[in-house]
Amino acid sequence: MIVFGIFLISMIVMGICIYQETQTFNDFTLGGRRLKALVAAFSAEASDMSGWLFLGLPGAVYASGIGSTWIVVGLLIGTYLNWRFVAPRLRTYTELANNSVTLSAYLEERFEDDSRILRIVSATVTVVFFTVYVASGLVAGGLLFNQIFDVGFQFGLTVFAGVMVLYSVLGGFRAVSTSHLVQGTLMFLAACALPAIGIWQLGGFGALQDALGRETPALLDMGAKPSFVGDGWNAGHSLGAIAVISMLAWGLGYFGQPHILARFMGIRSTRDIPAARRIGVSWAVMTLAGASLIGLLGIALLQEPLTDPETVFIELSKQLATPWFTGVLLVAILAAIKSTADSQLLVTATSITEDFFHAFINRRASDAALLWVVRGTVIGVGLVAYVIALNGGAVLEIVAYAWAGFGSAFGPVLLLSLYWPRMTKAGAMAGILSGALTVILWKHIDPLLGPLQSGVYEMVPGVLVATAAALSFGTFVGRPPRRSWVGTMEQVDTSEMAGSPGRV
Template sequence: MITFAVYLLAMVSVGVLVYQETRTYHDFALGGRRLRAPVAALSAQASDMSGWLMLGLPGAVYAAGVGATWIAVGLAAGTYLNWRFVAPRLRTYTERAGDAVTLSAYLEERFEDRTRLIRIVSAAVIVVFFTLYVAGGLVAGGLLFDEIFEVGYEFALTVAAVVIVVYTLLGGFLAVSVTDAVQGTMMFLALLVLPVLGIGALGGFGALGDDLAGKSPELLDMGAQASFADGRWTDGGSLGLIAVISLLAWGLGYFGQPHVLARFMAIRSAEDIPLARRIGVGWVVVTLTGASLVGLLGIALLDEPLANPETVFIGLSVDLLNPWVASLLLAAVLAAIKSTADSQLLVSSTALTEDFYRAFLNRSASDTVLLLVGRITVVTVAVVAYGIALDGGAVLDIVAYAWAGFGAAFGPVIVLSLYWPRMSAAGAMAGMVAGALTVVLWEDIDPLLGPFESGIYEMVPGVIAATLAALVFGRFVGRPPLRTWSGPGGDRMRRGRGALHA
């Protein structure tokens, strides 16, 4: 309790300190575009992974074995591709698109949409899916506090929500980014230390493999999955191609995550991106490996099977370590939860403030008014997410749904906006709507396919539908933008043939 109290006070203190540096709405929304490479990288990846990294992924591996790690493979690949191909151009183009501080504002300017429909639809998608995403983070926070301190889920949920709101409210983007960088470091160390200690306690990787094989051979098979029920692991059957594709498809979501893309927009310069990419990708590979090992080590080391697999990191920390050290590692779980929820709160607040209030209600609003509205909307989104979180739910399920929503709605449109000069406003609109609706309706659509019902993760059909819609409408409906866009390194994206010129 002492460790958690000190940690929570430290995060709130960051918000108080950065409050003095948050003088304008641009500071509040995007930190004045002055993030250095290490802060941008660590805060991007920490906000990306959320409590899912410390609870959901270890829990999935604990229940199903190494077959669940296909998710990690997809995420590592998606992280690299996002930093390599999206980050440099997005940093440059958003600044030249009227110094846009939101994806909605960038897309409106990029496609010269004077109807403002792109801004309305994209901002609405952000607010809806992020409210669900924040709720998932609050559920994870409530689960953590209740599991450790046994204070009751509702009280635990309230504490987690209040702390996140306070420092986001005070410091805005800069406070969120700095705290996320600190929290990203904590997550990295926790997922490095706990697996090392666990392997040492067990006697090496050979002993781990023997123990897992003894419980169920499927636990060690990338092409199969175990079934966990009533405290036992049994053969869950082959994963199959569809299941593997669904797990790998998590990597597709990166191209459309507003809270990750915001770090690309806020980094000091496109020249800082190669260093940030190396830091970010390295962080992801180490933490995903560590989280997967925690799930496997929980099977081998915990005396009693867990009622809730998503508590395996907590159980292993408490079993292996003394309370002081364990509390430091468990604080990293809270760091993982808060580092995502705060970013999502801020992006939702910015969308409501910039893309609704400023764009349609008060175009001449002063910085003072925008800051006030931004802070009010932080509280509003948090209250709605808190209400949703009271019903509970599995962290992985909530995150998977919101992740798919953003990946399908924005991923194809963002990539095409950066690389296809003939893309029109109609294509952008069609892509966003098709992607979002497919994700929302896929659970009802898939059973209607009868013998062709796939059970595939909704990200896959969502991305396919969005890409096809964007390509078809972008090519045949509406005109391409007239403006020439200059990208990193002096290349220019022009309308018509010869898309990219050095």
């Protein structure tokens, strides 16, 4: 409890310290585009992983062996490609596009949409999905407090939500991103330390392999999906091609996640991106590998099989570490949950303020007025998410579609906007709508396909449909933007490869 208290108080102090430095709307929403490589890298990766890193992934490996790590392969590929091909161009284009602070504002400027419909649609998708996403993070935080301290779900939810909203209101983007440096470090240490302790206690990797082999060799087979039956694991069945493709497809979601893309928009210059990419990808490799290893160690070290596989990290922490160090390890779960929820909270409030209030209600609002509005909006979105979260687990059913929804709706459109100068606003609109609708409706379409489907992840059809729609409408409907982006594209690519100083 002392460790958790220190962590939560330090987050509030960080927000107070940064409050005086947050003087403009741009400071609050993108940190004045002054994020250094280290902070940008940790913030992007910490805001990406959420509690899934220490709950969902170890639980999946505990239940089904290393065949579940195909999703890790997909995420690592997606992380690298996002940093390599999206970050430099998006950083430059959003500054050129009227210094855009939201993805919706960028798309409107990029496609010269005078009707402003594209902005409304993309902002609505962002606000609706992210409000629910924030609520799911609050639910996870409340459940974590209740499970560890037995203080009641509602009390834990209130404490978690109150602290997160408070430092977000005070310090905005810089407070959130700087806190991610602390939280990302905690997550990294936990993902490395707990497996190291477990391997040492077990007697080495050879002993781990022997222990898993005694259960079933399928636990170490990437092509198998063993299952837990009774009091042990059996060989299960082979992973089909559809299952592997579905897990790899998680990596496609990176190109359309607004809370990750905001870190690219806020980095100091394109010169910092190669260093940030190396840091971010290395962090992702180590933490994902460590989290996967925790699932395997749970099979080997825990005496009694778990009824809930997602508690394997918590149970191993209690068994292998002292109470003080267990507190540090469990704070890493809280950090993972909070680093995603606060990013989504800030993106949602920024979108409401910039894409609705500033764009349609008061286009002449002063910078000071916008700063107060966005702070009030953070509180408002936090309250709405809190009310939704009080319903508990029901929210989590919707969140299963959020990653695929964002990835399908925005991913193909964003990539085409950065790499296809002749892309039209009709193509962008078609891509966003078709991608989002495919993901939402897929659970109704999937059963109708019969033997042609085997539970394919919504991301696969969502991205395919969105890409086809964007290319078709982008080619045959509407006119390309009058402004040429070709020269800018070449300038960005040349600048990053040469490592030229300053902003592009």
